[in-house]
Amino acid sequence: MLEKIMIKLIKSTFYNEDEMKSSLADFILNAQILSMGEQCKNIENAFAQKQQRKYAVFVSNGSVANLLLVQSMINLGFIKKGDKVGFSALTWPTNVMPLIQLGLEPVAIDCELETLNVSPIRFKEQISGLKCLFLTNVLGFCDALPEIKALCDQENIILMEDNCESLGSKVNGQLLGNYGIASTFSFFVGHHMSTIEGGMVCTDDEALYESLVMGRAHGWDRNLSESSQQALRRSSGVDDFYAKYTFYDLASNYRPTEINGFIGNAQVRYWDEIVSKRESNFKTFQSAMKSNEDFYQFDLSHMDIISNFSMPIICKDSNMAKKYRGKFDEIGAEIRPVIAGNMTKQPFYKKYVSNSSDLPNSDLVHSNGFYFGNNPELTDSEINELCSLIQS
Ligand SMILES: Cc1ncc(COP(=O)(O)O)c(C=O)c1O
Structure with missing residues (x-):
């Protein structure tokens, strides 16, 4: 009889756990504000820089990163209800669930056994009528992602990447998560980087960034830049008093906390x-x-x-x-x-x-x-x- 040695899938809540827990305890004892604030802003900046993207929007987990991204794409009119969206048949459920929840038509695309990812060949089999491809980069792997991106450009299909399992992977000198208009990340325990719960959406598109920021928190303009707030208020005829409670588009509340932000700022260094x-x-x-x-x-x-x-x-x-x-x-x-x-x-x-x-x-x-x-x-x-x- 072999001795049971127990090798768990996940060994800790975060990397360097003891040190992390002790600095987290100090942070909580001394922090004035624990709802979304400076720590969250800092991890967005640090993450955007590491991922080599212009913008990063920190949210409470990877699943809502996906939901928020799809909602924002609809809010901006980039896709609309009923549109066909391709997705990797081998993925996590909350990659495809937002498509169903928001009235899109999901089209499953098979993987290759050599890469466990969608290839240009499998993509072409299902490409007819697709408006968008929400590709998952599965387990840190990818197939010929640059070719898939080229096919999307050629066919006018919007590419989005669920990169929740592939932080740090690279193909053709470019990080996975930087091929599509936007990409999502999960910081749940056991992922490459953990903030206990947490997620991120990255993009270089300013309009999409602003839509994500509003969609993350009730649809209001509070977290936009001053100039964007003024432009929005002017175009909707909103005065400064009602601006506090004016909601511009469909949204929910996916905000992270300063606790997640603090952990993220420590973990991103690793x-x-x-x-x-x-x-x-x-x-x-x-x-x-x-x-x-x-x-x-x-x-x-x-x-x-x-x-x-x-x-x-x-x-x-x-x-x-x-x-x-x-x-x-x-x-x-x-x-x-x-x-x-x-x-x-x-x-x-x-x-x-x-x-x-x-x-x-x-x-x-x-x-x-x-x-x-x-x-x-x-x-x-x-x-x-x-x-x-x-x-x-
Ligand atoms: C591909 C993929 N997308 C989305 C998620 C959801 O992330 P979260 O657990 O942070 O909600 C996961 C989680 O493991 C995932 O693997």
């Missing part, structure tokens, strides 16, 4: 360290699985940096999947399905969406796949233990 550890762990895992013919092999040689979220394993058949999942269970190494598998098989999707497409690769990932944790705090012995489970 960006490079976290990305390089995740990348190095991924390379070790990939070389361990390389000669194992029970698995489909990944081809990510086109990428400059692979900032892996967690390590996927796709077995050639379902019996092998059962065998390998069992091996992980036996030693207490936590595993999960490869995100939500084929999204169109999820009960919520079947309830609301009637169109269906053939998604053989996502089906295969659904039935034969699983992932185990990759995080920057894995020890050498844990890494060795995980490698021993996937070697041939």
Whole structure:
């Protein structure tokens, strides 16, 4: 009987947890204001700079980052109810849920087994009639993203990226999350950067930025620049008294707190360290699985940096999947399905969406796949233990 060693998917709430908790306790004891303020503004600036984007809007989680982005695209008239929006069939539910919630028509696009992402070939199969593509960069990987972007430009399709799993990954010298008009990030525990709960939307488009800022907080103009406020008030004939409670477009409240902002400002300093550890762990895992013919092999040689979220394993058949999942269970190494598998098989999707497409690769990932944790705090012995489970 093998000894249970327990290798959890997520080892801590944030990187350098002890130090972080103690500085957080001091911050809370001394802060005058804990609702959205200076700390949130600072992390927006620091994140925009690291991501090489003009604007970043900090929100309370990655799911509402997606909802807010889609709402803002509708508010600006870039897309409208009923429009067809392509999405990665292999993704997280709250990537596609906003499309359904806001009256758009989702169109699932299959992944490639070599990259687990949408390729130009799969995209072209579903491209007809699409107004927009809300692509997920899955697990820190991407397919030929520059080509997908070129196809979108050529066909007048707006590209948005859900980059919640791919902070720090690069292709063609450019960070993932910088290919579309906007991209979203999650800072939930276990993601590359954690603020406990938190998310971000990044863009270079000023009108979209202002719409995101208003959509994050009730639809009012309070967080816009003075000049934008004056222009908006003038065009709507609003006086200074009513300006405080004037709501310009559909919105909700997705504000983060100063607590999340403070953590973000501390954690963003570890960006490079976290990305390089995740990348190095991924390379070790990939070389361990390389000669194992029970698995489909990944081809990510086109990428400059692979900032892996967690390590996927796709077995050639379902019996092998059962065998390998069992091996992980036996030693207490936590595993999960490869995100939500084929999204169109999820009960919520079947309830609301009637169109269906053939998604053989996502089906295969659904039935034969699983992932185990990759995080920057894995020890050498844990890494060795995980490698021993996937070697041939
Ligand atoms: C691709 C993707 N999009 C969105 C989200 C949602 O982020 P959050 O958990 O912060 O709401 C996740 C979460 O893991 C995700 O993986």
